[in-house]
Amino acid sequence: MSTLSIENVFSDYQGQVILQDLNLTLQQGEIVALLGPSGCGKTTLLRAIAGLQPITQGSICINGTCLSGDHVFIPSDKRGVGMIFQDYALFPHLTVADNILFGVKGLDKEQRQARLDEMLELVKLTGLGKRYPHELSGGQQQRVSIARALAYEPELLLLDEPFSNIDSQVRNEMMLEIRHILKQRDVSAVFVTHSKDEAFVFADQLALFKQGAIAQHGLAEDLYAKPNDRYVADFLGAGNYLPISVKNSHEVHSPIGVLQSSHVINYPVDYQGEMLLRPQQIELVANEQGKAMIIERRFLGTVCHYWVKVGEHRIEVKSQALQLSIGQKVDLFAPVHPLVIF
Numbered sequence: 001m002s003t004l005s006i007e008n009v010f011s012d013y014q015g016q017v018i019l020q021d022l023n024l025t026l027q028q029g030e031i032v033a034l035l036g037p038s039g040c041g042k043t044t045l046l047r048a049i050a051g052l053q054p055i056t057q058g059s060i061c062i063n064g065t066c067l068s069g070d071h072v073f074i075p076s077d078k079r080g081v082g083m084i085f086q087d088y089a090l091f092p093h094l095t096v097a098d099n100i101l102f103g104v105k106g107l108d109k110e111q112r113q114a115r116l117d118e119m120l121e122l123v124k125l126t127g128l129g130k131r132y133p134h135e136l137s138g139g140q141q142q143r144v145s146i147a148r149a150l151a152y153e154p155e156l157l158l159l160d161e162p163f164s165n166i167d168s169q170v171r172n173e174m175m176l177e178i179r180h181i182l183k184q185r186d187v188s189a190v191f192v193t194h195s196k197d198e199a200f201v202f203a204d205q206l207a208l209f210k211q212g213a214i215a216q217h218g219l220a221e222d223l224y225a226k227p228n229d230r231y232v233a234d235f236l237g238a239g240n241y242l243p244i245s246v247k248n249s250h251e252v253h254s255p256i257g258v259l260q261s262s263h264v265i266n267y268p269v270d271y272q273g274e275m276l277l278r279p280q281q282i283e284l285v286a287n288e289q290g291k292a293m294i295i296e297r298r299f300l301g302t303v304c305h306y307w308v309k310v311g312e313h314r315i316e317v318k319s320q321a322l323q324l325s326i327g328q329k330v331d332l333f334a335p336v337h338p339l340v341i342f
C-alpha cells in the first residue's frame, strides 16, 4: 500500500487555478522532492496535503484513508502529518524540551520524558533540553524543529525548503544527517525545494513541477538521463540540443557525425528531431583537420569547460582534456549511450 496517494487534484486561490490534475504517489519510507521554479505550486501542494489548503477536485489519501476528497475533509491536526518549515517556526518562549513535546498527546509523565530523551538523542541535542531557541545555532534550531515534527510519530513528514537558511558549508552534511534520521525511522517525506542539488542529495525520488502539475516523477538518475521533454532536461542541468535525423534503429546523423545509441531509437527512419547531449557526454580530440574549433575555454580544476563551434552550432563541453586552447581545431565524439531524442 502506498503511504501517500494524490489523484487528479485541483486547487485554487480565489478562482485562480494553481494545482491542475495533479497525481503523485509515495511509498512507505520514501522521500520525494517536489522540485520546480518559483510559483509553480509546490508549497500549495504541501499545504493541501497538510490540510491547510482546500482542494476543489480529486483526492489525497494516506495509507488508504481519504483526507481530502469528495465531501471529505479531515482537519490538519487529525492527519498524522508533521511539518518542518524554512523558518523552523519554533515557539521562542518555550524551551527546547517544551517545543519538542508540544504536539505530543496521550502520554504520561514518564513516557513524555522517554520520548523527549529519545528525540534529543536522535537529533544529537542531548543535554540542551532546557535551552531556549535563541540560545541555539540555526542548524540546532532546525534539528529541534525536526525532533518536534517526529516526536508525535507522524505517518508523513512535510518539509518546506527547510535548508535554505542554513549556511551552504554545513547544508549538505545536515541534509544527509536528517535523511539518515528519516531512513532510520522509516518515515515517508515530501520535501519542497527549488534546488536540484538539494533534491539530488536529500530525496529518493524527484517530482518535477510544471505549472501546477507534475511534468515527470521518478528516480533522479532516470529524470536526468531520460527526460520526457526539454523542460525536464533543462531543469536538471545544462544541455546541448543538436538537430538530428534518424539513420536506423540505433544511429542518427548529427552535426558532429553519426552517433550510436545503446538503446533502440523509438522514431522512424528519416525522423527529424533534436538530440540532447550533456556537456560531459562529449569528448574532444585535437585534430588539425577537425571541423570544430574551440572558441572559449574556462579551467575549472578537474575539468575544463569549453565552447566549441561546429558549423553554425555552439556546443558546450566539459572535458578532462585540459590542454586544448582557444582557436584549436578538434573533433567531437559522443560515446555510445541511450540517446535522448525529442
Ligand SMILES: Nc1ncnc2c1ncn2[C@@H]1O[C@H](COP(=O)(O)OP(=O)(O)OP(=O)(O)O)[C@@H](O)[C@H]1O
Residues within 6 Å of the ligand: 013, 018, 036, 037, 038, 039, 040, 041, 042, 043, 044, 045, 194
Ligand atoms: N494565499 C495566496 N493567495 C493567492 N495566491 C497565492 C497564495 N499563495 C500562493 N499564491 C499563488 O499561487 C501560486 C503558487 O504558489 P506556491 O507558493 O505554491 O509556489 P511555490 O512553487 O511553492 O513557489 P516558491 O518556490 O516561490 O515558494 C503562485 O502564483 C502564488 O502567487
